[in-house]
Amino acid sequence: xxxxxxxxxxxxxxxxxxxxxxxxxxxxxxxxxxxxxxxxxxxxxxxxxxxxxxxxxxxxxxxxxxxxxxxxxxxxxxxxxxxxxxxxxxxxxxxxxxxxxxxxxxxxxxxxxxxxxxxxxxxxxxxxxxxxxxxxxxxxxxxxxxxxxxxxxxxxxxxxxxxxxxxxxxxxxxxxxxxxxxxxxxxxxxxxxxxxxxxxxxxxxxxxxxxxxxxxxxxxxxxxxxxxxxxxxxxxxxxxxxxxxxxxxxxxxxxxxxxxxxxxxxxxxxxxxxxxxxxxxxxxxxxxxxxxxxxxxxxxxxxxxxxxxxxxxxxxxxxxxxxxxxxxxxxxxxxxxxxxxxxxxxxxxxxxxxxxxxxxxxxxxxxxxxxxxxxxxxxxxxxxxxxxxxxxxxxxxxxxxxxxxxxxxxxxxxxxxxxxxxxxxxxxxxxxxxxxxxxxxxxxxxxxxxxxxxxxxxxxxxxx
Amino acid sequence: xxxxxxxxxxxxxxxxxxxxxxxxxxxxxxxxxxxxxxxxxxxxxxxxxxxxxxxxxxxxxxxxxxxxxxxxxxxxxxxxxxxxxxxxxxxxxxxxxxxxxxxxxxxxxxxxxxxxxxxxxxxxxxxxxxxxxxxxxxxxxxxxxxxxxxxxxxxxxxxxxxxxxxxxxxxxxxxxxxxxxxxxxxxxxxxxxxxxxxxxxxxxxxxxxxxxxxxxxxxxxxxxxxxxxxxxxxxxxxxxxxxxxxxxxxxxxxxxxxxxxxxxxxxxxxxxxxxxxxxxxxxxxxx
Numbered sequence: 001x002x003x004x005x006x007x008x009x010x011x012x013x014x015x016x017x018x019x020x021x022x023x024x025x026x027x028x029x030x031x032x033x034x035x036x037x038x039x040x041x042x043x044x045x046x047x048x049x050x051x052x053x054x055x056x057x058x059x060x061x062x063x064x065x066x067x068x069x070x071x072x073x074x075x076x077x078x079x080x081x082x083x084x085x086x087x088x089x090x091x092x093x094x095x096x097x098x099x100x101x102x103x104x105x106x107x108x109x110x111x112x113x114x115x116x117x118x119x120x121x122x123x124x125x126x127x128x129x130x131x132x133x134x135x136x137x138x139x140x141x142x143x144x145x146x147x148x149x150x151x152x153x154x155x156x157x158x159x160x161x162x163x164x165x166x167x168x169x170x171x172x173x174x175x176x177x178x179x180x181x182x183x184x185x186x187x188x189x190x191x192x193x194x195x196x197x198x199x200x201x202x203x204x205x206x207x208x209x210x211x212x213x214x215x216x217x218x219x220x221x222x223x224x225x226x227x228x229x230x231x232x233x234x235x236x237x238x239x240x241x242x243x244x245x246x247x248x249x250x251x252x253x254x255x256x257x258x259x260x261x262x263x264x265x266x267x268x269x270x271x272x273x274x275x276x277x278x279x280x281x282x283x284x285x286x287x288x289x290x291x292x293x294x295x296x297x298x299x300x301x302x303x304x305x306x307x308x309x310x311x312x313x314x315x316x317x318x319x320x321x322x323x324x325x326x327x328x329x330x331x332x333x334x335x336x337x338x339x340x341x342x343x344x345x346x347x348x349x350x351x352x353x354x355x356x357x358x359x360x361x362x363x364x365x366x367x368x369x370x371x372x373x374x375x376x377x378x379x380x381x382x383x384x385x386x387x388x389x390x391x392x393x394x395x396x397x398x399x400x401x402x403x404x405x406x407x408x409x410x411x412x413x414x415x416x417x418x419x420x421x422x423x424x425x426x427x428x429x430x431x432x433x434x435x436x437x438x439x440x441x442x443x444x445x446x447x448x449x450x451x452x453x454x455x456x457x458x459x460x461x462x463x464x
Numbered sequence: 465x466x467x468x469x470x471x472x473x474x475x476x477x478x479x480x481x482x483x484x485x486x487x488x489x490x491x492x493x494x495x496x497x498x499x500x501x502x503x504x505x506x507x508x509x510x511x512x513x514x515x516x517x518x519x520x521x522x523x524x525x526x527x528x529x530x531x532x533x534x535x536x537x538x539x540x541x542x543x544x545x546x547x548x549x550x551x552x553x554x555x556x557x558x559x560x561x562x563x564x565x566x567x568x569x570x571x572x573x574x575x576x577x578x579x580x581x582x583x584x585x586x587x588x589x590x591x592x593x594x595x596x597x598x599x600x601x602x603x604x605x606x607x608x609x610x611x612x613x614x615x616x617x618x619x620x621x622x623x624x625x626x627x628x629x630x631x632x633x634x635x636x637x638x639x640x641x642x643x644x645x646x647x648x649x650x651x652x653x654x655x656x657x658x659x660x661x662x663x664x665x666x667x668x669x670x671x672x673x674x675x676x677x678x679x680x681x682x683x684x685x686x687x688x689x690x691x692x693x694x695x696x697x698x699x700x701x702x703x704x705x706x707x708x709x710x711x712x713x714x715x716x717x718x719x720x721x722x723x724x725x726x727x728x729x730x731x732x733x734x735x736x737x738x739x740x741x742x743x744x745x746x747x748x749x750x751x
Contacts, residue, residue, distance in 0.1 A: 029748075032469055106503050112513035112714055122521030129525045132626060133532040136595045136604055354602075361602035361623050367632070373522065374629060386518035394511035397503025404504060415478060419471055426468030433747035 013067030014446030036213030093220030099403035141348035159335035198232030239273030323352035490725035568660030575657035608639035642681035646674025
């Protein structure tokens with residue numbers, strides 16, 4: 001035979017559970033827009049039933065339920081999808097950083113236009129043509145020197161832009177290493193808190209969300225492997241070396257290479273095996289791509305200077321002195337240091353046009369220099385100077401275009417996966433609103449049961 | 465598939481951004497009038513455009529070279545024709561001086577005019593364009609004849625004009641070929657007349673030879689001038705073709721760029737108004 005008190009308790013469990021369910025719905029609604037948040041669901045189970053203590057079982061059927069209880073609160077998450085997203089984030093980070101960097105580089109080469117290196121080259125060769133047509137005019141000779149100076153200035157400007165870029169990307173490498181260490185420290189700290197909660201048997205849903213999001217951010221910087229541990233923590237590995245293990249961080253450092261560029265290392269001094277992400281994009285763009293552009297610029301500057309100098313030195317100037325080099329440069333940084341030979345300076349008489357001073361109408365040297373414009377001995381060795389420059393711009397454009405397109409594609413992939421994750425883990429306000437209605441009604445129903453039992457007890461009391 | 469609010473909002477934002485980016489691209493094409501605004505817009509075409517721009521610059525340089533050469537040719541032609549007139553007059557004077565009725569005094573008087581004509585021929589031979597003597601070969605700072613009696617001071621070198629890719633032509637004739645025979649004849653005539661004697665036998669032949677030399681030089685200059693004009697015409701048509709190619713490479717097709725911009729704008733507006741309405745819908749509003 002049951003008594004009325006048991007019913008009150010059962011109804012109370014209903015009240016409490018409904019209230020908690022409303023709390024969970026409220027938490028979900030509050031976090032509907034929180035990045036990285038996974039919706040939470042409570043596992044409702046019937047409370048342990050009550051068996052009548054009797055020597056001989058009465059005629060009553062079975063056990064009597066004692067209400068409802070929440071067994072656990074879980075976050076809804078697809079671990080496999082997380083892995084895929086992490087992998088794609090690394091690619092997204094790589095192409096994103098690369099396209100951003102190359103778009104900036106490309107902006108330093110505003111082609112096609114009337115103001116780039118291409119038109120400077122044309123103007124330089126034209127100046128020599130003018131001298132060849134008017135050999136004794138000091139105006140055309142002065143123009144040669146002016147154009148030579150602007151060509152040299154253009155080379156140094158473009159080379160300077162590239163060095164600034166390289167320095168900027170190097171700073172990004174250093175900054176990214178700092179960001180990686182920062183994220184690692186935050187993951188380690190979350191690991192510690194999560195471990196504390198997990199050992200006490202609970203699920204640290206919100207902390208795990210935060211940590212997973214940090215791991216995802218870390219993946220855009222450098223591809224990592226995250227291995228879940230039994231105590232709820234994750235071990236974060238880069239190329240087999242643990243960056244984070246429980247709550248300890250192996251801080252990444254850097255060493256400078258011969259050019260003073262940072263390369264990431266472990267505290268042991270071993271290099272970090274960087275296989276992707278922003279970090280790889282920055283290192284690769286700095287050491288391969290931009291370096292390649294610089295090399296092309298230097299080659300072209302050196303070839304132009306050498307060939308013009310060779311011709312210029314094979315004649316005599318207006319004073320009858322043997323021709324001097326027109327350009328000077330420092331080997332290794334030809335483009336940046338290209339300049340008009342100070343010994344020639346701005347003295348038009350020192351411009352070499354003829355092979356002997358006896359025949360000022362002989363313009364064979366000027367013609368030889370002007371002919372360099374169409375001589376296929378520049379760049380790769382089979383290009384004219386303008387072609388060599390055009391193909392450098394072509395390569396810069398193609399690199400930037402490829403990076404931009406790859407980033408666009410990669411963005412789509414990540415968005416697709418993100419959409420799938422949002423479909424699984426995201427908060428649906430409609431669902432939560434439905435839950436709010438459901439548990440409001442459940443609460444009202446349980447309250448009604450209590451009122452009813454109360455009335456029953458009242459009736460009983462009044463019998464006395 | 466379970467659809468959540470963040471899916472809707474992030475997709476809406478993404479699509480709006482994509483539309484906006486496409487609109488910006490179309491707007492850039494319309495407002496700059498260019499299809500190529502940076503190397504990555506079309507790397508191959510940008511390369512081509514840089515090369516064609518270079519070609520255009522060299523064509524206009526060649527046209528300028530031709531202009532300079534034409535100026536020299538015109539000056540040479542004028543000088544040669546001036547000298548021819550002088551020699552014609554010499555011829556008349558020679559015929560007149562051969563008249564036996566003339567006295568020695570008459571001849572001496574004629575000698576003065578002959579001397580002037582011979583100076584005129586020297587002046588013509590020493591024509592300058594800018595600072596350069598036209599008929600002195602490559603010794604452009606030395607006069608062809610220091611005076612009527614002086615020997616030719618120049619050399620036989622060509623004055624080359626670069627008129628087209630790989631094409632160089634000599635635009636000059638030298639005074640030793642063009643003027644020297646006439647000048648020698650004039651000098652001889654002046655000497656004879658000054659001495660009061662009739663012109664030596666063969667003077668007329670010498671003068672005619674001088675005229676022929678001048679005429680030959682004029683023919684050569686005329687041929688150079690023709691060649692310059694022909695090349696100019698050819699270069700101008702190349703210039704037109706290159707300009708067209710460049711425009712084809714880098715200029716936006718305005719009609720399609722504008723209609724693209726307009727259609728992007730329509731899409732964008734539609735997306736904004738639909739998203740603004742749909743994103744507000746939720747059961748929450750009904751609670």
